[in-house]
Amino acid sequence: MPDGINGANGHYGVLEPENVLDPKHFEGVRRRGASHHGLPLWTYTSKRFFDAEMENLIRPGWNLLEREELVPNPGDFHALTFMNVPLILARGTDRKVRVFANTCPHRGSLIATGKGNCKSFRCPYHSWVFSLEGKLLGAPAFDDANDKPLIDDSNRHEYSLFELPADVWGGFVFMKFRPSPGTLAEHLGALPERLGSHRIEDMVCARRKVYDMKANWKAFVENYSDALHIPNVHRDSLARWHGTRVEEGPAGEDVTATFIAHDEGSMLLLPFPGYDGFPAMDHVRDERKRGTYFVTVRPGMMMTLGNDGALVFNSEPVTPTTSRLTVSSLFPKATVARDDFRQVVENYYRRNEIVVGEDVEISQRQAAGLNSPYARMPRLCKGEVRLNDIHNWILDRVIGAPA
Numbered sequence: 001m002p003d004g005i006n007g008a009n010g011h012y013g014v015l016e017p018e019n020v021l022d023p024k025h026f027e028g029v030r031r032r033g034a035s036h037h038g039l040p041l042w043t044y045t046s047k048r049f050f051d052a053e054m055e056n057l058i059r060p061g062w063n064l065l066e067r068e069e070l071v072p073n074p075g076d077f078h079a080l081t082f083m084n085v086p087l088i089l090a091r092g093t094d095r096k097v098r099v100f101a102n103t104c105p106h107r108g109s110l111i112a113t114g115k116g117n118c119k120s121f122r123c124p125y126h127s128w129v130f131s132l133e134g135k136l137l138g139a140p141a142f143d144d145a146n147d148k149p150l151i152d153d154s155n156r157h158e159y160s161l162f163e164l165p166a167d168v169w170g171g172f173v174f175m176k177f178r179p180s181p182g183t184l185a186e187h188l189g190a191l192p193e194r195l196g197s198h199r200i201e202d203m204v205c206a207r208r209k210v211y212d213m214k215a216n217w218k219a220f221v222e223n224y225s226d227a228l229h230i231p232n233v234h235r236d237s238l239a240r241w242h243g244t245r246v247e248e249g250p251a252g253e254d255v256t257a258t259f260i261a262h263d264e265g266s267m268l269l270l271p272f273p274g275y276d277g278f279p280a281m282d283h284v285r286d287e288r289k290r291g292t293y294f295v296t297v298r299p300g301m302m303m304t305l306g307n308d309g310a311l312v313f314n315s316e317p318v319t320p321t322t323s324r325l326t327v328s329s330l331f332p333k334a335t336v337a338r339d340d341f342r343q344v345v346e347n348y349y350r351r352n353e354i355v356v357g358e359d360v361e362i363s364q365r366q367a368a369g370l371n372s373p374y375a376r377m378p379r380l381c382k383g384e385v386r387l388n389d390i391h392n393w394i395l396d397r398v399i400g401a402p403a
């Protein structure tokens with residue numbers, strides 16, 4: 001059996017080594033420069049590596065959850081499942097958006113289902129009642145053997161709904177599964193300022209499409225930052241756009257923003273007849289009026305931001321070999337209010353069916369091929385160098401930064 005290019009351990013393909021977190025497996029990824037390596041292919045299939053990613057990277061990190069417009073008014077709530085965890089998104093009487101674990105502190109029942117507006121949450125099992133801020137308000141007949149209430153003001157705080165750290169930027173709600181150092185503002189670096197004039201907070205989601213991906217969550221994230229695939233996978237679609245990258249300097253440690261200047265129009269469409277779009281937003285700063293931003297917010301958020309709207313991707317880990325990709329089409333409220341919105345927006349959706357469809361298909365095709373004992377250690381060229389950046393960012397969090 002040839003040792004191949006898999007480095008010292010000689011493992012082939014998705015045969016995972018005994019200690020998946022041993023830095024020696026990642027020497028090729030860490031050796032940046034001329035010969036870039038990608039993460040070993042077993043990191044896309046290994047349950048143990050996936051668990052380490054969840055524990056060290058995903059749960060303590062800022063994750064895109066939803067748009068805050070789902071809960072516009074005090075008392076609005078929306079139950080959802082994110083990364084297999086049932087959650088409640090709710091707006092309190094103080095107008096603050098909160099994210100709660102949707103599991104009753106009594107004996108675990110789901111507290112809310114669906115969406116709606118309420119004054120408080122009542123668990124249907126034994127009628128414990130919680131305020132919109134998560135505080136326990138009542139626990140009927142929850143008494144000890146002497147009929148004395150087991151919960152009073154001295155211990156009531158122990159029975160609150162579990163509130164997850166959450167914050168909002170641009171109308172996006174981000175959350176952590178557990179408290180950890182670092183604010184959302186720190187995570188986003190220069191993005192809020194750089195993209196500020198696009199006023200993403202004034203946009204609304206007009207359509208959302210969810211893909212249940214037969215691929216590890218990293219597959220689509222890498223695809224989005226992979227310049228090499230565009231003339232191949234998008235030969236007759238996105239590749240027909242001609243643009244010039246404008247250097248703006250790094251946006252932060254956890255984010256990237258690449259501005260591609262191009263002629264009139266928007267990369268949210270295709271440069272063909274039949275793809276008429278909405279006018280550019282007046283408020284975009286002049287030097288960014290013509291062109292499109294390609295934005296990543298690690299770990300799983302990506303956004304193509306045109307002068308007319310945004311296409312937002314969220315790659316959500318589900319199992320080592322599956323993920324959920326949510327693709328949301330955002331437009332300014334003023335655009336959605338136009339008489340011709342329903343008609344013109346179809347051009348954007350048709351573009352997405354083609355371009356996103358190509359990326360979804362190729363990401364799953366890659367996943368199907370790498371799940372082989374003969375899959376090789378990936379090597380990366382200039383056009384894929386950003387994948388090596390992503391991989392090092394992941395390793396810094398999953399196994400720790402190199403000494």
Ligand code: FES
Pocket residue numbers: 104105106107108109123124125126127128
């Ligand atoms: S499980 Fe919710 S009140 Fe008992």
Ligand SMILES: [Fe+2]
Pocket residue numbers: 223224229230233234359
């Ligand atoms: Fe692509």
